[in-house]
Every structure is written in structure tokens, then in C-alpha cells.
Amino acid sequence: MDFSILPEILSSTIRMSVPLILACLAGLWSERSGVVDIGLEGKMLAGAFVAASAAATFHSPWIGLLLAIAVSIGFSLIHGYASINQRGNQVVSGVAINMLAAGLAVVIGHSWFKQGGRTPQLDDASRFLAIDFPGREALFAMPGIAPFAKIFLDHSVLTYAALALVPISAWTLAKTRFGLRLRAVGENPQAVDTAGISVAKLRYQALIIAGVLCGIAGAYLSTALQTSFVRDMSGGRGFLALTALIFANWRAWPALWACLLFGFLQAVANFMQGVHFFGVEIPVQVFNSLPYVMTIVLLAGFIGKSTPPKADGVPYTKDR
């Protein structure tokens, strides 16, 4: 194989990892509070559609981002109502949200823009472009350094935000009172309730945070990574993020590494159509399925162990 494309692959790794990191953190918040969230995919997709539509209409990526977050929170609240208030099956609710989002985006997009569910191509002013750091162009012009500078400096504000949200999430969950309570509610809601703290309120807060993160992830897909919304553009990233979350054993920092690893595999898959390793052609499908295979092996307990929060997916009922 040709190692000169390595910097390009690494730069692409970061681009591919960003939506995974955001969705994975969303899953982390939600599941740490005890609510299983299969609907990451749908919320991301809804966010992507709304962000692209709003950015195309108002010519501002920021309005797109805000509306994407709002809609994603809306879906979170539906999930919350079903799983917290109605104590419904959280997996079923997540499946429903994925379908609703996928269907609504195409139906509404088709009607608004008449392009079969696509949104119009966004011009540069309506997208999140790479931040123009001072001195960036000079670095990019240097032979030797340029490829490596591009790995880290050729990204939009959403990428750096996603990376910053990892330590913020880790710290909030580990060190703050809110984080402690939130983790407690995912492990032993009874105890939290006994302490006079509302289980429902904490779980709603977690779901709203998850909604914000999925909204950003969606906006990233359609207004930073791509230049428009196309149907099913989340392409299983929500489930890949869920996989990363399990792989990372429901922890923020390992989640970052898992997402970077999975993003790397996606980048490799994109770059390596028909590339030979030591004379053997490795099918691109191997890279596509590797995250899932690794996680199944991990889940089966053959290497390491993955333990979800104890009350994950269990609706809370006050016993009298």
C-alpha cells in the first residue's frame, strides 16, 4: 500500500469521527441516566435535514444548527415521554423515532424542495467551513509540514466543539453533583428517589443533552461534511456510535478512542477501494463490518468485558 496517503486518511478519520463522537456522547448521557437510546440515528438524521433546509433558506449555518438542535430535542422529548412517563419499551420507541425521522425528512424535503428528498446545494456562506487560523495558509504552503498540519487544522468549528465536548462530558459526569446524580439514577434510581431527587427530571435532562448533541451531529453531516441533505445520509452512524459506546464500556474518554478507531476504519474503507496488502486484496466490506464484529466479540466476553449501567433500559416505577 501507499503510505503517502496516510495524512489524508488521518484527516478524513477526524472528519468521519466527529458525528460518531457527538452521537456517542449523546448515547453516553442518555444511557448513563438509565434510558436506552436506539434513536440516535433518527435524531441525527432529523438534525441533518433541518440544518440543511434552514441553512439553504436563511443562508446561515448557525440558524441551521440551532433549529437542528431544537428538532432533535423534540424527538428526545417524545422518547422521554414514552420511556419515562409512559414507561414504554425504550427500544421500540427508539425504532419508531428512527422511522419517523427517516420518513418525515424525505416527505417534507420532497415537498419543500422538489428534489426527491434532497435539499438544495449549500453555498460556502451557508456551511461550516474550516476555520481560517492565523498562519494556517503559511503552514499549508510548507512542503513536509503541510500534510500533517492539514490533519489538525483543516476542520470546522463543529469538529473542535465535538472534541472539546469529550473532556467536558467526562468531567461533568465524573466530578459535578449533577453528573454524580445522573450516574446514580442510571445505576439505582430507587436510591436517588429516596434521597428526594426527581428521577424523571434527571432523565429528561439527560435526554435533552442527548438531543443537543445529536442535533449538532446532524448539522455537521449536512452543513460541514456534505453540502446538502440526502435521504438516509446518517447511514447507520447512530448505530455505529451506539456500538462505540458499548465498546467503550459507557465511558467518555474510551468513547473518544473508540469513535476515532471506527472513524479510521470508515476513512480506510473510503480510500482503499481495491487496495492490496502484501499481495492480498482486502475487501472494503471488511473495514465496514469490523467495528460490529469487534464489538460482538467484546460483548461475548471473549476479550475484556462491557457492563452497561445497571438500570439501563429499565423504566422506573415508584413502589409503594
Next chain:
Amino acid sequence: MQRGELPTWVDVGLIPLINLTIAFVVAGLVVLIIGENPFQAIWILLSTPLSSLSGWFNIIYYATNFIFTGLCVAVAFHAGLFNIGGEGQAYIGGLGAATPGLLIGGALAAVLPVWVSTPITLLICLVASFAVGALWGWFPGYLQAKRGSHIVITTIMLNYITSSVMVYMINMVFRPVGKMAVESRAIDDAYIMNARELGRLVGMKLPASPLNPGLFVALAAAWGVWYLLWRTKLGYEIRAVGANMDASIYAGINPARIIMITMAISGGLAGLMAFHEVLGAQHRLVLEYVQGAGFVGIAVALMGRSHPVGIVLAALLFGLLYQGGTELSFANQNINRDMVVVIQGLVILFMGALEQTFRPYLGAIFAKVE
């Protein structure tokens, strides 16, 4: 899924009806938002397919697929398992459906008359589709029973793994050398004739549609599931594990064994969908032929209350919605056929996740009446 103190007809009739109505009201609001007349849209959606014979044929063709995937989800529900992997199990089942037809169908046809070799080949294909789907269902069952990995997670992952496996298999193994389209060669030796072709044999002129005798396999599977669940010891054990796993252990049932068997049956039923679709409609192994039917199965199982009769009826309803969605998108260019996916999502939301919402109110009403 808990049961309240409600008369049976309310549970299996009224509650699904209320939830379906609400799903339609919300879908109507969506139609209103995109500036169309919701009553007209729903009228076209529900009535156009019923007004022609070809419409009916298409409804029943869609319903056949949904019966298989609905039964797949329902059998797992009875053991308290949520199999989201129907999509992948139906997809991988295509290997079982196509391989015997491609490999041994020709050899059989060479030594036997066609009217003997084709049924034998089809029978082998039928068993192989079930077996491959069953293997793909058994595996997450094994992981859940013996290694403690949650079935929802593993079946989702297997869906994605299946997609990669099938792209590879169809592209690298099944695609004839030199063929551009990513699909296998035509499976002529295991060809299930459709209704039109069968009609022509007896001199009847029937409309073109993919409707084929695979329907009878689906109905037989529905009867088989009913017999299994309510008339056999294994079925009793499956329901016992689903109702109360601890109690089933005290009754001498081995839940690990039941989980694996149930998931194998569940996956096998999804695999049969491949038999119907690949040999009866596509006549070759193509990419992504499942097209979400595995997920429709979830809606069908919820709507049909996990009972085979309910599932057949719910599958017909969804067949109607799918055919109606296509007709609607022809009649009104502004409404995309994915409107059906929205309705499907709403049905799953109201029938599955929010099914408890109206129960207390209805319970209160019926308590007063009695």
C-alpha cells in the same frame, strides 16, 4: 408487555384501532403541513389499491413478505425477546434461497422432467432459506443465552454485518464474470411463477404483479406458528420463558435452550421471506431486496398483537399502505411515498412504546360499565 383488566375485544380490537386512528391523524397533520388535503390523501392511500385487481394482487404480495417478518418478530416477542435483526436474517436467507437453485437445480433438471425437478429444487431452497435465517437468528440467541450479550444490540450489529457480507457475496461470488449489474444470474431452475403466469397456464388473463404462491408458504407458516405456540410443549415453554423466566426455571424449563431455539425459529421465519422474494419476485439474488420489510415486521407484530391471525390482518393492512403509498405518490407528485414510513413509525410509536397511554382511561370506562 403487561395486560390490564380489559375485555379481549378491547385489547385486540379497540386499542389497535384507536392507535391506528391517532397514527393517521398525525400523518394527516404532516400532509396538512406540506400544504395538501389530508382527507383526500388518506382516501387515495386507502381506496385506490382496493379498486383494481392488480392493486389487490400487489397488496397481497407485500403482505406475504410482511407475514414472514411479522411472525419472526412475534415468535421472539413470545419468549420476551426483541429481535430487531429480521432485516438481516431475511437478507442472509437469500443465500439459502438462491444457492440450491443455482448449484443443483440445473443438475436435477438434466436428469428429471421439469415438473419433478422444479418442486424438488424449490423444496430444498425453502429448507435452506429457513436454515440460513435460523442460523443467523440462533447466533444472537446463543450470545444472549450463553454469553449474556443483549439481543437487541447483537441483532442490530448483525444487520450491518449482513449488509457487508451480502455486498461481498453477491459481488464477488454470485455475480457472473463480465456482468455489470451486481446480482446473480437468473435462477431459472427454482422459478416460482407469479399469479399472471399461472393464470396463463389455465387460460386466465390476470393483471401483472409479483404475487406468487409463496403466499401459501406464508399462510402455512402462520398456522405453524399458531400450532407451535399454543398446541405444543415447546410453544408452552417459549411462552413460559417470556411470561416469567424465574418461574419457568422452577418449572424445569431451561431458558438458555428456549432462547436459542426461539431465535432460530424467528430467524428462520425471516429467512423464508427471502424464499418468497428472491425466487418468486426477483428471480435472482439482488442487493438490498429486503427493503425494510424486517422493520415493517415490528409494526406488524405489534399491531397484530403477536398472534398469527392478527399478523396476517396487520400484514394486509401494511400491504395496503405500501401499495397505497405508491399510488398516492403517482396521484399527487407533492406527496412522497415515504409517507408510509412515517405512518409505520407512528404505528410503532403508538402501538409499541405508548401502548399503555389509553389503557388506564379505557380501564376506567369499562370498570364503570361493569
